[in-house]
Amino acid sequence: MAGNHPPVTDWTTDFDHTDEVWAADPYPIWADIRASECPVVHSDRYGGVWLPTRHEDVSAIAYDTEHFSSQSPIVTEGRPMMPAPQGVAPPISSDPPFHHDARRLLLPAFSPKAVEELEPFTRQFCNDLLDQLEGKDVVDAAADYAQHIPVQVIAKMLGFPPEDADIFRTIIHNALESVDLPVEKRLENFGLLDGYLRNQIEDHIANPRDDLTNYLLSAEMGGEPLNEEHVGGTMALLLIAGIDTTWSGIGASLWHLAKTPSDRDGWPPSPSCCRWPSRSSCGPTPR
Ligand code: HEM
Known part of the structure; x- marks a missing residue:
């Protein structure tokens, strides 16, 4: 991790997955957020990013392809150069039904x-x-x-x-x-x-x-x-x-x-x- 951002002082409002504290040991951070009142946190960094920390939320988001797209699998300042449903790196960046076929051809x-x-x-x-x-x-x-x-x-x-x-x-x-x-x-x-x-x-x-x-x-x-x-x-x-x-x-x-x-x-x-x-x-x- 390059550490090109200011250090994080509050993990519930300003998290950053490149912070050296996170990189060294993210598990206590996730556990704290999970146990808090709001287990889905937001940070303004990277143009705005959400972090679900409970399995049930991650799973619900992954399956809800109507409201959530896979088009941007890496959290950076950049925005996808190739839009859904194909995305920049199929199949990981692809949405259904394109995703199904793009994945199947790799099997x-x-x-x-x-x-x-x-x-x-x-x-x-x-x-x-x-x-x-x-x-x-x-x-x-x-x-x-x-x-x-x-x-x-x-x-x-x-x-x-x-x-x-x-x-x-x-x-x-x-x-x-x-x-x-x-x-x-x-x-x-x-x-x-x-x-x-x-x-x-x-x-x-x-x-x-x-x-x-x-x-x-x-x-x-x-x-x-x-x-x-x-x-x-x-x-x-x-x-x-x-x-x-x-x-x-x-x-x-x-x-x-x-x-x-x-x-x-x-x-x-x-x-x-x-x-x-x-x-x-x-x-x-x-x-
Ligand atoms: C310990 C090893 C690995 C881990 C932990 C891992 C983890 C993951 C995760 C978390 C995803 C995203 C799943 C999702 O979006 O729902 C993924 C997708 C993918 N990974 Fe891996 N991966 C590993 C090894 C590999 C290897 C060795 C390859 C190929 C050489 C590979 C190729 C892919 C591909 C093609 C996808 C996209 C699948 C899809 O969108 O249907 N991965 N992987």
Whole structure:
């Protein structure tokens, strides 16, 4: 988080998801708001933003697609450049009925079989990363391990060169970690993502191969090819959503295990277990 706004002094009237107190530990903030008289709070920051904190409110809003749109999934100063129902990054930015079809066309790429096919590559890549940590007393599990995994997996799915990993990390930083920059600066930063995707699309049209980019380029919705913005927006979504969530998840899990010895009971397993490519033979001993 960039911390380009003044610090928050009242979470019920002026919250900011980039504040360093929130970024360090948002749970007590949410718990306080949830327990207060008004569990849906408003802030004037970012041009006005609401925060529902109870599950029932979040769920009601998510299902009430008549009154609420998904067109702006990231809270920033900017406003959506591509309106509903498609939105800028389908399907996450799309409203029904467009959303249903835009989501459905992605399902084959994430079927159990398609994901299973990626497993040997992913395991091998993780093992190679672990090999590189051998002999080190102290490692940064986020920077030296977690951050590398999703980048390589999603690059493989989309058919992007693995050596472009640093570009993807900058793209994630621009999209999600600098959300409180002024709009003009954010638009300038998005030039990297636009240019990168444009080059990849041109390359995939000139040299078609069996990957998610060529799948999207040849996909149809309602008997028509996807428009250019749809293809680029979905590629951007997969690149960003696929990387940021999972590297945070892997990093946060390792951080939790590092801080919570009782949850490491049964570990480490024997070295042969960790490198064995079968799920059933690898895992903590049941208590
Ligand atoms: C720990 C990992 C992940 C978490 C916590 C996570 C979380 C989420 C959340 C909260 C949404 C919004 C749901 C909504 O709007 O109702 C979402 C949507 C989405 N995510 Fe993830 N995600 C993760 C991993 C991934 C990965 C690995 C990919 C792809 C490579 C991915 C692709 C998508 C897509 C395409 C959508 C839009 C779905 C739709 O609108 O129907 N996500 N994700």
